[in-house]
Amino acid sequence: MGCDGGTIPKRHELVKGPKKVEKVDKNAELAAKWKYCALSQERLRRPIVSCDLGRLFNKDAIIEYLLDKTAERPNTETVTHIRGIKDIKELSLTDNPEWEGERRNAKGDRYEDINCGLFICPVVGLEMNGKHRFCYLQTCGCVFSERALKEVKTEICHKCGDPFKQEDIVFLNGSKEEGEKLREKMEAKRASAKTKKSKKSKEAETVSTPAVLQPDEAGPSTTSSSAEDTQSSTASGSKRSIQKMEERSEVFKSLFTTHSSAKRTKAQTSNWVTHTPYHF
Ligand SMILES: [Zn+2]
Numbered sequence: 001m002g003c004d005g006g007t008i009p010k011r012h013e014l015v016k017g018p019k020k021v022e023k024v025d026k027n028a029e030l031a032a033k034w035k036y037c038a039l040s041q042e043r044l045r046r047p048i049v050s051c052d053l054g055r056l057f058n059k060d061a062i063i064e065y066l067l068d069k070t071a072e073r074p075n076t077e078t079v080t081h082i083r084g085i086k087d088i089k090e091l092s093l094t095d096n097p098e099w100e101g102e103r104r105n106a107k108g109d110r111y112e113d114i115n116c117g118l119f120i121c122p123v124v125g126l127e128m129n130g131k132h133r134f135c136y137l138q139t140c141g142c143v144f145s146e147r148a149l150k151e152v153k154t155e156i157c158h159k160c161g162d163p164f165k166q167e168d169i170v171f172l173n174g175s176k177e178e179g180e181k182l183r184e185k186m187e188a189k190r191a192s193a194k195t196k197k198s199k200k201s202k203e204a205e206t207v208s209t210p211a212v213l214q215p216d217e218a219g220p221s222t223t224s225s226s227a228e229d230t231q232s233s234t235a236s237g238s239k240r241s242i243q244k245m246e247e248r249s250e251v252f253k254s255l256f257t258t259h260s261s262a263k264r265t266k267a268q269t270s271n272w273v274t275h276t277p278y279h280f
Contacts, residue, residue, distance in 0.1 A: 027130075030130040030173075031115070031129060031130045033056065033130060033173045034056065034117060034118070034128055034129055034130045034172075034173065035117075035118060037056065037057045037058040037061050038055040038056055038057055038075065038078045038079075039057050039058075039061045039062065039065060039073075039075050039076075039078055039079050040057075040058060040061035040064075040075075041074075041075065042058060042061070044056055044058060044118060045058060046093070047059040047060075047090050047091075048090070048091045048093060049062060049088040049089060049090050049091060050088065050089055050091055050136055050141075050170065050172060051079075051081065051082055051087060051088055051089075052081065052087065052138075052170065052182060052183075052185070052186035052189070053081060053170075053179055053182045053183060053186065054135075054136070054170045054171050054172045054173060054174055054178075054179075054182060055078055055172075055173065056091075056172060056173065057078075057079070057088070059088070059090065062079065062082060062088055063085075065079050065082070066082070066084060066085065081183070081186065089136065089138055089141045090141050091136055091141050091142075091143050092140065092141045092142045092143060092159060092160065093118075093119040093128075093143050094119055094120050094121070094122040094143070094144075094159075095118070095119060095120070096116070096117050096118055096119055096120045096127055096128070097120075098116060098127070099116055099117070099118055100116075115127070115129050115131070116129060117129030117130075119143065121134065121143075121144045121145035121147070121148050122142075122144055122148075122158065122159050123144050123145070123148030123151075123152065123158045123159075124144075124145055124147050124148045124151065126145045126147060126148075128143070128145075128172075130173070132145050132146070132147065133145065133146035133171060133174075134146065134171070134172045134173075135149065135169050135170060135171045135172060136169075136170055136172060137157055137162075137164045137168050137169060137170075138168045138169075138170055139157070139162055139163070139164045139168045140157050140159075140160050140162040140164070142157050142158070142159035142160055142162075143159075143172070144158050144159065146171070149169070167185075170182065
């Protein structure tokens with residue numbers, strides 16, 4: 001290289017073309033995404049999981065993160081969108097038979113062929129090394145190449161046969177633009193899940209109210225679908241229906257007696273039994 005024995009280095013030995021360096025780094029970086037956990041940077045090993053954004057992680061690294069999100073660790077920005085275990089999917093990957101781990105060359109130096117992927121596409125055999133696009137299905141977690149997806153048009157998973165829809169496909173380690181799209185999709189999905197949840201609980205409310213109010217005793221207002229109306233009709237309901245409600249709430253309370261009675265003393269228990277004649 002020069003500089004070590006009075007030799008004078010030439011310019012090209014000291015100054016490397018910036019473009020070339022960038023390209024090598026980029027390739028290495030791309031290849032690394034398919035071999036190392038995006039969070040812990042350890043080599044990917046099963047169980048391997050992915051998220052709504054198509055990143056690859058070792059499951060144990062994610063579990064560790066979820067157990068203590070406040071702990072200081074590098075690469076946290078890769079997992080902040082993961083709220084819990086439901087936000088990750090365990091992947092079903094196909095081993096690359098060519099993969100031999102770190103090989104040794106003739107000199108005995110360890111080296112790694114960055115083009116050799118750990119996994120392959122089970123349909124067309126492409127290596128998952130960053131050169132080809134791969135996706136996973138959020139329904140079953142199976143991983144295969146985009147080429148398989150294009151060559152064999154199907155609505156059932158290539159690997160396990162589970163049905164899937166177009167929106168279940170998530171591309172792994174996609175471009176920045178793809179990542180942004182995936183993030184939008186994830187946020188839309190979460191927003192709709194939230195409204196669905198609140199809608200469900202509202203529905204449950206409106207269903208349970210007329211169930212407590214017996215239809216033969218309540219006025220015609222119960223047929224109204226609005227929750228507000230049924231509530232007002234509850235207030236103006238007959239004395240009998242209120243009595244019935246009380247009876248019902250007693251039944252509901254009794255559902256929990258097995259648990260609480262276990263904690264009672266003997267004297268309390270016998271006291272309790274006299275109040276619940278249906279025990280005899
Ligand atoms: Zn599958």
